[in-house]
Amino acid sequence: MLMWHRDTSCTLLPPPSCLVVHLCLSIQLFSSSVGVLKVVPGSTLIFPCLPGQKQKGFAGAKITWKYNDSPVPDYPESLEQLKLSPDGFFLEISPVSVANEGEYECVIKHNDMEWQKVHLVQVDVSSSYILKVNEGSTVNLPCELPPSSKDQVHWYRYDKGVTNGTRKQLNPAETAETVDGDRLEWLFGPFEKDMTVTLQEVKMQDAGMYYCETAEEDGRDVRNFNTIELIVEGTLS
Known part of the structure; x- marks a missing residue:
């Protein structure tokens, strides 16, 4: 709001110069x-x-x-x-x-x-559970992300049977691009919210801990969504 005030001490100056401006501000x-x-x-x-x-x-x-x-x-x-x-x-x-x-x-x-x-x-949609499957079968390892998640998803496998344990990043193949020898593939695709992977012809050496995780590009803010312990049981001959 502007308030105008005439200064009577300026009588010798032209009227426009005798105006003093007071600016009042409402602060929020x-x-x-x-x-x-x-x-x-x-x-x-x-x-x-x-x-x-x-x-x-x-x-x-x-x-x-x-x-x-x-x-x-x-x-x-x-x-x-x-x-x-x-x-x-x-x-x-x-x-x-x-x-x-x-x-x-x-x-x-x-x-x-x-x-x-x-x-x-x-x-927090993370979960942890055990899957028991027979050797030679096909199993889905589920992982579903929240709609708001935009981070890249990675699957890891930890083999506690190896000395000191090893953690390895998995690289599922595109379903339409699988070749002989590819047993791990995306159920829907690497850019979907459902990041479930399918493991075919399960072998005894596939047993271990599987992790579905997201992380920012710089590696910070790692979030675990699923931890799955896969137990493979041999078939009776």
Whole structure:
């Protein structure tokens, strides 16, 4: 807002030069932070817009939420899996699935101030189990990634039967490009969200631990999705 004031001490100067301009600014304080929430599929996750702050301190405030840049409808029209409290301060996700992974942004506007909080929800879909198969059979080693994951997937095999153990990166073949001798191939493809691989004509030496992992290009932020212990049993002759 601009306010104009005439300075009467400037009577000897032309009127336009006797104007003093006062500039009044309305300052809006802005607070921003990011938090990470890790949760498992099938659970219920309830989190506040601003952790550590009292809900009643924002009574009457305008609170809005976004999920991956898409607005979350206000109560009571919020989605079936994404439920807001009547005042919008809390968000509930139930039941949690891999589709809920992503960025949740909350903005509070109250008394000429604005707060922003970004919650990064990570769904831990990792699992560990044992597969027992007969020698000569075909087995699928499953691995499914969250929709938000963009990192490259690698399969590894750890053979604890070897002295000191060895960890080897596997290179599954494209289904349409397999040649004689290729026994490990992608079930769907290396660029799909389902990174399951198929091992054909299983041999006794295939027994060991198999890992499905993702990592950023620089090797940081390694995430394990599946750990499978493959046990191969010999067939009776």
